[in-house]
Structure formats: structure tokens, C-alpha cells
Amino acid sequence: MTTNPILEIRNLHKHYGDVEVLKGVDCSMQRGDVVCVIGSSGSGKTTMLRCINMLEEFSDGSIRIDGEDIGYELRDGRRQRKSEKEVARQRALTGMAFQQFNLFPHMSAAENVMLGLVKVKKMTRDQARAVAEKWLDRVGLLSRRDHYPGQLSGGQQQRVAIARAIAMSPRLMLFDEVTSALDPELVNEVLVVIQDLAREGMTMLLVTHEMRFAFEVSTRVIFMNQGRIGEEGDPKEMFLRPKSERLAEFLKNSSFH
């Protein structure tokens, strides 16, 4: 079954000065897809993710979410950036969880989740609190709703950050190496949360170094290599029978076995 893709990236280019980090990436996702992006550092995977919600500007190509052009539009035949207000609205189409959690340290867990609901979704504080508590409960942290980030462990902070993103009911969730900054014994509690979300049909794009996780959770894996998609397909196929030499080498050097 093919419907309109939720995400459609075409010919995405990005350079910092003379250095080209994305050299024409094409990729599309359907609703309910769980796609893991793997690849060595510097391959452009995080940059690609950050272009999708315009945390990075991109130089050429297009990104569409539900058919809507993100960040730029053609006006009088010229590519122009959309207004800051419009970009802010489009950013709320996606949710993002960061490597460094980036919780707001001066707000309690519940307030962190509520901020976007009140300011962007224009809910009343009572409505927002109810939604926040529902999602904090989902990530197993309802009892910590009044704790401040400084009073939570890294794993708990990341779970609050995921709740904060998901409470906004984004059409697509972006996860940027969300377990990389965690102590090894805290990684699992975060992966379990993501796994549950995947099972419930949330559309997700994850940049990850957790090969085992990518293998088990994703419906598709993208291997990025030097600013391009090197290989892409079914996780079992790719991990067990990599076609390209680069992927085979990458898998050999990463902890997947």
C-alpha cells in the first residue's frame, strides 16, 4: 500500500562554507515507519535529521512533511526562506529528542512538557497539565513530575525530553543519538520507551549508534556514508548481508554482533 509519504526528502544538499556535508540525499517515509540512520561520525546523519526541523538551514533540495514544503518556498522562481513564524509552526510538525536532553533546567518535569502545549498549542494550563501527566505516566515518570531536571538521572531526563516532544503530537518524531550521552546502565530504560512508541505505530526517524536496537526495532535502516545514502533497506538484510564494502566494514567495527 502506498499512500502519500509523511516525509519526503529530495536531493538534499548542505554545506558549511566549502565543505559539503550532504551531497544529495533522497529518502521517504510512510506513516508508521521506524527508520534508523546509521553511519560513522561525519557521515551527515545528524545534519540530515536537523535539516528536517530547520535547526540547520539547507542549501538545496526539498524536504516535505505531509506534502508541505519545509523551510523554503519558490517565490517568483526564486528559492526563499519562509518567515520565522511559519518556520516555527512547521517545526511543531515534528518532535525532536536530543543527545544532550536539553531540558529547561528552571522548570519542573511537568512544566517542561507543558510549555509547548501552552505556548504553541494554546491549551489552558489545566489542559496542558493533564496532557503532560498522561505522557509522563507513559514514560514511567509521573511520580517525578514536580522534580527539576537537576534532580533526575540522565535516563529520566531523556524520558522527560521524549515526553515533552511527543506531548505535542508531532507527525514524525526525530531522535538524535538519544542514548549516546547516557551511562550504559541507563540506556535501556530509554530504548524501552522508544520501542513502546514504535510498537504503537509512531512514525520515527532515529540516528543511533545502538546497532542491536536498530536491528530489532526499525522497519528500515539507512546507512549514510560521506554525505550520501550508502545503502538502505530491511534491517535483517542489511545487517546480515551488507551489499557494500563500506557497510560491511562499518558493521564489523561497530559493536553489532
Add this chain to the structure above:
Amino acid sequence: MDFSFAQFLHELWIARVPLLQGVGITIASAALAIVAGTVLGVFVGLALTYGAAPLRLPMRGYTDFIRGTPVLVLVLASYYILGTAGIQLGPFQAGVLALAVFCSSHVGEIVRGALQAIHKGQIEAAKAIGLTFSQTFVSVLMPQAIRQILPTWVNTAAEMVKASTLLSIIGVGDLLLASQEVISRTFMNMPFYLFAGFLYFAINFGIERFGRFVERKTHIPS
């Protein structure tokens, strides 16, 4: 010369009205300068941090120039030079203007430092949930910056109280000038200067206590 404590109290009682007026003028000039300087300084700090070059560079010049100038020179310039330029200000107005300008350059730098110290992930997280920049500033950046600014800002406020003594030079009847007038009549140098010093200390001690109180109130549990 030797004076008894009773004599001092007697003279103090006679001079109570001008001295109290002096205290009032000191507090009023410093408070006005702090409030106006802080409001102005926040905008200077914003321009220094987020402004485009045509705004940022003049502001950079402004803060560097003002911070490199002695307050006394600013006070004299504000009173005499603005006068020749056709802007006639009374001594109190001119003095408060000079102090406010001085205060704004310091607050501007403090604000810039605090905003730049906030991790850029904070702005990204706010963007990612769809906040506009002004929403991000109000809900995410400002509350964090204020907590960081507070101790330095209290210092600046205390500096403004001390700098307000310079207004006596252009004839503003602040606590220092009022004390000097009492001294010139009674020749009781030591007790009245000590008394003035004590009052300045009391004002600044109050400011410092207030700062501590706000710090405690806004402390983030961790």
C-alpha cells in the same frame, strides 16, 4: 577639636531634615538610575548578543566607551556639555541621566554574558517544540539569565549608590552634600562623615540582603 556624643546628637537633631532629604535624594537618584539603566541595559545586552552587525557594532562601541569613562566625567558631561548643546537639564536630571547611562553599559555587558553562557541546546529545544524567538526569550532564556545575572546585578546596584555621591559635585543635595553642609556649620568632621558612611553602608546592606532573598526565592532545586 573635641566634641561629646551628646553634642553630636544635638547637632544631628537640628540637621535631621536636610540629612533625611539627602538620604532621600541619594536613594531616589540611585534607584532611578538603576531602574532606567537596567531597562536600557537589557536592550543593550540583547543587541550585543543577537543584534545584526549594524546594531551590534554601535552598541559595542557604546558600552566600551561608557565603561571606559569615569563616572565623574559622565556626570560633568551630562550637566555641562548637554547644556551647551541646548538640552537644559537640572542637576538632578543630568546626574540621574549620567548614572543611568553608566549603569546601562554595565548591565548590558552582564546580560550579554549571561545570555551567551546559556547552552545553545536550550534554544534548539525551544525551537523544536515550535516556540518563536520571543517566546523562547521570555520562557526559556530570560528566566535562566536573570538567575545568573542577579549576584552581579546587585553589585552594580550597590556601585550606583556609591557613584551617586558624585552628583554632589554638580550641586545635587544628596546625602554627601547634606553632610558636608552640616559639617561646614558645626565643624564636626569625624562624626558626620562616619554617620554618612554608616548610612551608605546601611543602604547597600539592604540591597545586598534583598539580592540574597531573591536568590533564595528563585533557587532551582537540584
